[in-house]
């Protein structure tokens with residue numbers, strides 16, 4: 001049972017930006033609708049766009065109506081939500097504007113400052129909040145990406161740390177707010193069945209796929225400087241890998257979980273030299289088809305630079321140098337403009353040690369645990385059984401033991417990741433947020449990859465929009481005698 005959050009003033013910096021309008025206000029609305037916002041909680045939309053507050057509030061409402069499903073828009077809840085919400089004109093870089101902001105915040109005991117802005121201004125906002133006397137009662141929420149490499153992430157983190165201790169810094173990785181991602185912790189540590197098998201004695205390899213159907217969606221300016229490795233691997237895929245690979249924490253506290261994740265990050269084998277070619281594939285989509293519709297290639301997208309060699313796809317084999325995972329590859333892949341939106345983790349168990357069935361069935365013999373993060377959230381264990389029927393003999397078949405969340409919990413709506421994360425910040429719980437050292441170790445691992453790519457100077461491999469990536473990403477795994485699970 002969720003407890004209602006304590007009262008707070010939620011100050012949303014960058015309130016008229018894409019993330020705020022598309023994700024954050026709808027998530028706050030859903031929390032209100034679920035009666036999880038305290039009656040005294042207030043929401044301040046902060047932006048530098050001048051003009052009438054009513055005009056901007058109206059724009060927020062219009063976006064709410066666009067991004068909240070119509071069946072969930074309730075007049076009563078909307079009225080309550082609007083009564084909590086105010087627009088404040090602030091230039092985040094102008095210290096003087098914070099005097100006015102502090103007045104609007106008033107005596108609120110807890111302030112949540114959510115930075116839906118470029119990371120370059122996080123430090124200045126923190127300094128201005130501190131100068132306005134707000135730091136002691138404020139939790140700050142930082143959006144990803146924090147920097148674009150280890151050095152710049154340290155600059156951002158250090159600038160924030162001058163004014164806010166780590167226990168009041170909440171670094172968002174929205175994948176950690178997805179219900180099925182949290183379920184990984186329940187699955188692993190509330191079921192002794194799995195934990196006893198969770199190591200190199202029983203697991204042959206692990207696949208993590210985060211495929212996106214969309215292309216760049218008007219974000220070329222941001223994306224082209226980042227690329228898929230920085231945008232998706234450094235954060236979401238590495239976090240998923242950590243949750244799969246970490247040792248059991250001693251307790252369910254933020255630092256116990258983060259300590260275990262950091263051990264995994266430290267044990268990640270750097271990918272350098274020849275391995276950069278054999279273990280990593282960079283791709284860039286060219287024109288193709290998405291849902292039967294012709295779509296342009298990356299270099300033909302709006303505002304593109306036709307010379308760009310930024311990758312929109314990455315597949316790689318990661319190895320973890322520790323006792324639990326020695327010899328167990330983690331195959332990661334993620335890309336834009338793939339055939340479907342699909343995030344899933346597949347744990348492949350080893351074959352039984354002694355094989356007694358017909359030789360032609362041997363390839364099928366391996367249990368798989370398939371954790372579908374989105375869409376159709378589910379956990380399914382593929383087990384071997386005998387085909388039914390007198391005519392079948394000992395013919396094996398692989399079938400699922402399936403837990404589909406929308407069937408199993410039929411009445412419950414699966415909340416968006418941001419709803420969970422905003423609620424956790426309001427409750428002061430850092431379990432689902434990323435600590436400074438996690439970000440930095442993840443950057444360190446990615447930086448050496450990027451440096452290797454730069455040195456080699458290879459162009460990304462083309463793949464047609466609507467495909468599963470360059471052919472070499474298939475070779476990457478088939479070379480090890482395996483294949484990506486379920487590709488069609």
Ligand SMILES: NC(=O)C1=CN([C@@H]2O[C@H](COP(=O)(O)OP(=O)(O)OC[C@H]3O[C@@H](n4cnc5c(N)ncnc54)[C@H](OP(=O)(O)O)[C@@H]3O)[C@@H](O)[C@H]2O)C=CC1
Pocket residue numbers: 013014015016017018019020047048049090091092093115116117118119121143144145
């Ligand atoms: N959009 C998304 O889906 C995702 C975004 N993020 C991260 O979230 C953050 C916000 O992203 P997004 O919403 O897309 O970006 P936008 O550019 O759409 O929004 C950023 C907002 O910050 C405002 N801003 C910047 N500097 C100042 C300033 N000095 N004073 C006042 N306002 C300022 C901008 O105002 P103005 O328009 O006037 O410049 C803009 O409204 C980024 O860190 C991004 O990396 C992370 C994951 C997904």
Ligand SMILES: O=C1O[C@H](COP(=O)(O)O)[C@@H](O)[C@H](O)[C@H]1O
Pocket residue numbers: 174212231232
């Ligand atoms: O952080 C990001 O994530 C989205 C994908 O998120 P999802 O919840 O829709 O899977 C990605 O499109 C975006 O480029 C990236 O910045």
